[in-house]
Amino acid sequence: MGKVLxxxxxxxxxxSVSKGAELIAPVKSDTLRFEIIxxxxxxxxxxxxxxxxxxxxxxxxxxxxxxxxxxxxxxFEEVKNKIKPRVIFGGRLCDFNGLLRLDKLFLAKEFQDxxxxxxxEKTLLIGINCVPAPSKYCFCESxxxxxxxxxxxxxxxxxxxxxxxxxxxxxxxxxxxxxxxSIPAIKCKKHLEKKDLxxxxxxxxxxxxxxxxxxxxKCTAHCTTCLCFDVIDxxxxxxxxxxxxxxxxxxxxxxFTQVAGGFVFRKDYVAKFKHRIYHKLQYFxxxxxxxxxxxxxxxxxxxxxxxxFTETVNKLK
Amino acid sequence: MLSKSxxxxxxxxxxxxxxxxxxxxxxxxxxxxxxxxxxxxxxxVSVPGIGEAPxxxxxxxxxxxxxxxxxxxxxxxKLLELEVGDNIWIRGPYGTSYPLDKLKGNNIMIIxxxxxxxxxxxxxxxxxxxxxxxxxxxxxxxxxxxxxxxFKKDMHHWDRxxxxxxxxxxxxxxxxxxxxxxxxxxxxxxxxNRNKVVLICxxxxxxxxxxxxxxxxxxxYDQIFLSHERRMKCGVGMCGHCMIxxxxxxxxxxxxxxxxxxxxxx
Ligand SMILES: Cc1cc2nc3c(=O)[nH]c(=O)nc-3n(C[C@H](O)[C@H](O)[C@H](O)COP(=O)(O)OP(=O)(O)OC[C@H]3O[C@@H](n4cnc5c(N)ncnc54)[C@H](O)[C@@H]3O)c2cc1C
Ligand code: FES
Numbered sequence: 001m002g003k004v005l006x007x008x009x010x011x012x013x014x015x016s017v018s019k020g021a022e023l024i025a026p027v028k029s030d031t032l033r034f035e036i037i038x039x040x041x042x043x044x045x046x047x048x049x050x051x052x053x054x055x056x057x058x059x060x061x062x063x064x065x066x067x068x069x070x071x072x073x074x075x076f077e078e079v080k081n082k083i084k085p086r087v088i089f090g091g092r093l094c095d096f097n098g099l100l101r102l103d104k105l106f107l108a109k110e111f112q113d114x115x116x117x118x119x120x121e122k123t124l125l126i127g128i129n130c131v132p133a134p135s136k137y138c139f140c141e142s143x144x145x146x147x148x149x150x151x152x153x154x155x156x157x158x159x160x161x162x163x164x165x166x167x168x169x170x171x172x173x174x175x176x177x178x179x180x181x182s183i184p185a186i187k188c189k190k191h192l193e194k195k196d197l198x199x200x201x202x203x204x205x206x207x208x209x210x211x212x213x214x215x216x217x218k219c220t221a222h223c224t225t226c227l228c229f230d231v232i233d234x235x236x237x238x239x240x241x242x243x244x245x246x247x248x249x250x251x252x253x254x255x256f257t258q259v260a261g262g263f264v265f266r267k268d269y270v271a272k273f274k275h276r277i278y279h280k281l282q283y284f285x286x287x288x289x290x291x292x293x294x295x296x297x298x299x300x301x302x303x304x305x306x307x308x309f310t311e312t313v314n315k316l317k
Numbered sequence: 318m319l320s321k322s323x324x325x326x327x328x329x330x331x332x333x334x335x336x337x338x339x340x341x342x343x344x345x346x347x348x349x350x351x352x353x354x355x356x357x358x359x360x361x362v363s364v365p366g367i368g369e370a371p372x373x374x375x376x377x378x379x380x381x382x383x384x385x386x387x388x389x390x391x392x393x394x395k396l397l398e399l400e401v402g403d404n405i406w407i408r409g410p411y412g413t414s415y416p417l418d419k420l421k422g423n424n425i426m427i428i429x430x431x432x433x434x435x436x437x438x439x440x441x442x443x444x445x446x447x448x449x450x451x452x453x454x455x456x457x458x459x460x461x462x463x464x465x466x467x468f469k470k471d472m473h474h475w476d477r478x479x480x481x482x483x484x485x486x487x488x489x490x491x492x493x494x495x496x497x498x499x500x501x502x503x504x505x506x507x508x509x510n511r512n513k514v515v516l517i518c519x520x521x522x523x524x525x526x527x528x529x530x531x532x533x534x535x536x537x538y539d540q541i542f543l544s545h546e547r548r549m550k551c552g553v554g555m556c557g558h559c560m561i562x563x564x565x566x567x568x569x570x571x572x573x574x575x576x577x578x579x580x581x582x583x
Contacts, residue, residue, distance in 0.1 A: 064319055067365045072404055073345070075365040076321050110568075111553035201582055228557030231319065231550045235366040242366045244319075249550075251557060257583075259548050260389040263521075265561070266583050275560075275583070283563025 002163040004179035005153075010160070011040045014089060017124065017172050021085035024056060034088070045090050045155075048134040050298060052224040053088055053095045057102065057119045060248050067242035069235065076244075081115050087124040092134070093186070094296035096125050097145045098224035104288045105227065124168065129154040130186045137297025139190040139310055145294060154183045190297065192310045197282045200316040201274070209312030210273035212305040217250035219299035219307070220276065225292045226250070251275055277309050319551060322363045322406035325350075325382065330401055333467045334460075336388040337432070338397055343381050345404055351379050355414030356439040357544055357572040360384075361552045363406035364395040371549045371567070373518075374410065375435040377442035382407075385435035385467065411552045413572045415516050415542055417443050421450040423514045428457045428527050430499055430519025434467050436544060437518050441475060454479040455506065459499030459523070461486050482506065499523065500530045510536040517543040528575065538576035545571050545578075 005013055014023060027035040028044040033051040037043060066077040088095075099120065106116035127149040130138065150169035154161040161181045164170040220226040230249040235242035249256060252272050257265035266272050284292035300308045329341035344350030354360075354374045362372045362384065370392040376383035384405075388394040399405060417440060425444060429437045444454050456475055460466045462485050475481045482502045484495040495502060499519075515531060517524050524543055531541060547559040547566040554568035562581040564570065 065321070069366050073324060075324070075363075075404075075406060078321060105555055108554065111555065113555065229550070229555070230558075231369065231556070233366050233368045239366075244365075249556070249558070251560075256558060257548055259546060260393075265547065271583055278582070279560070279563070283560075286563050 001178055001180055002161055003173045003176035004156075004159050004181075005162055005173075005176055006159045014040065014087070017126070018087040018089075021087050021122075021124070023087050023089060024053070025089040034091075036086075043090065045128055046134070048092055048094075048130065048138065048296065048298075050302060051222060052098060052296065052298060053091055054098065054102065054224065054227060056086065056088070056123065057099065057116050058106070058113070058227050058229070058246075058248075059115075061245055062115065062247075063243045063245045064231075065244040067233065067235070067244060068240075069242060070240045079243075081118055083115070083118050083122055085122045085124075087126060089126045089128075091125060091127045091149075092130055092140075092296070093127060093145045093148070094138075094140050094143075094224055094294040096127055096148045097143075097294040098296075099125075100146065100148055101225045101284070101288075101290065101292050101294070102227060104284075124151075124172075125149045126151040126169075127153065129183055131155075131184055133186060133188045135297055135301060136189060137301045137308075138186075138188045138295065139192050139297055140295030141186055141188040142192040142194065143291060143293060143295035152183070154181070156181070188295070190310060191314070192293075192295065193314045195313070195316065197278060197313070197316070201278075203316050205312050205315045206274050207270050208315075209307065209309060210269045212307055213252075213269045213273060214304060215252050215254065215269065215272065216304060217252045218302045218304065220250040220252055221248065222298040222302035224294050224296045224298065225280070228256075251279070273307075273309075277313065281313070319361075319553070320408050322361070322408045324404035324406055327399055327401050327403050327405060328381070330399075333385060333469075334387075334465045336394075336397065337385065337467065339375065339383060339385045339468070340396075340399075340405065341376075341381050341383050342405055342407075349380070352382050353379075354382065354410040356417060356443055357414035357436055358410040358412050359552075359571060360407040360409035361411065361549075362386075362392070362396065363408075364392050365406060367395050368392045369550075370396075371411075371552060373436040373439075373544070373571075375438050377439045377446070383439075385432065385438070387432045409552065412567055413570055415440055415544075415572050417447075420514045421447070422452070422512075424452040424455070424512055426455045426457065426503075426508065426513055426515040428499065428503060428515060428517045428519070430459045430523040430527075431461065431465070432467070433517075433519035433523070433544070434458055434460075435518075437516060438468055438471060440516055441471070441479070445478060448478075452512065455508065456481045456483075457499055457503050457506070458483050459486065459502075459519075460484075463488050463492055463494070498526070500526050503527060503530050504534070508534065510534065510540060513540060515541045517541065521546070538579060539574060541575040542572055543575055545573065 106113040325342035326345040559566035
């Protein structure tokens, strides 16, 4: 059993749970995106934000070392992370399940990403259910998502039904009134047929699916779980100081696999398209037992040519 | 995420070929460093302000680390400008190694092309130090031209203690050594696959044809270990650059037993 909160008390509830923390929620500007909230009235829960929450866990560009080029023995200085506690409100199941995928990469046993780790520890996740599915591109129903959140809201018209998914979440709604309700599952128009892709590598469907591709990398930039990155050095004009930073990269860019002599391991559109989809639906599953896709449909919606990989995969026979 | 690089001091720098130098590195402070790297592993080597490049271990010693570096771009060209006394910044070692200690009792075939000879040099040092544990050691090295032959001093030494076969792709008419591709000298050796393990390192195209040759000589894929090269940024399985199929070359490799990576798609 969960709890209930009248909508008119939402502001009050959010300001209490986000006391001393940044509140992050969807805001409508040029498009719907997650932003740090300055005014509660900016929060917009209609629609699935086009950009996922990953930037709060691994920013598009982020310094890792300060470089002291003048001091031969102390060239590298770690940049201290300045991550404030935060509450994400209005995330979708696809968003939070995306974090479970990214945990596999950035919180691996041997090597961990400190920024990601700290951000994960300092973030409270409050989700909202997607009934009805917020975008025609959504297909999360096919992706077996987990109920992963600290708190989860479901819109009941003039009130929200709230369920806790963690002890932390539970402690935040203790004082709210009990309410008997069972959250309905998300229904999507679009579906992805689950299949073992290993036999389909040479299918002509991949070529059809990727022939409109512009290699712009928008699909990976908008993807909930894509976080491949580059590491780049930059030197200040005085040549004394500089920095080494991490920046999102994309397997859809040609230089992603370029090595000495100019050789590129994955050059054509088909090879890059296949790599993206095989990574999501096969390689990741083989390694971690789950797909690296949460069915958010952002890659389709953001694509300038509306390339829809679900159509390609569904066609494979 | 990326652990902080530490400085090592260049104590020796030796020209090997055009734009190719061998560097010997030791701890830069007063305290001696005990190195703990394995043959086939690599370090991420930094020039602060320029960037990082993966470079293979080219030595086998607790007291020092050697890199053979070929200048092909921003980082590697800058590394070549460094001199004895300067610092080189490294993090690592990363990746898998040639499992030499598990191969004892075998005949070893070492096949290298170009700068791919560098990591195999470490393997040869290991074999020399553990000579009694191994049967015969056959070396097949291919370089582009006589001037491009790396580790000339070592070559003389290896020729004395191992079965060394060296070839160059092209040479002037008066060149006394063998001319032709490395696959040719491997084939000419007439060796069979009995009680043998093969270690390969070289450009992708060379490795492909060497494996074909070995196959025709009766070798099985599980007798072959090779080292792959891919673009790398993190070296720790996060950035995605080095991925082939579902495999991270930086973490699951760079050294693979060939039968384990058969049928991989770029
Ligand atoms: C496991 C491993 C071991 C290696 N061992 C050695 C070694 O012992 N000695 C040696 O000289 N070289 C070695 N290399 C190759 C060396 O890392 C590249 O030559 C170097 O990274 C190129 O960087 P750059 O900044 O000098 O060139 P850039 O200016 O970045 O570019 C020059 C060319 O190199 C390509 N390139 C960029 N980054 C890489 C990369 N990480 N790997 C390969 N190509 C790249 C570029 O696409 C371009 O075509 C190794 C590579 C790997 C993956
Ligand atoms: S180099 Fe980054 S994942 Fe291998």
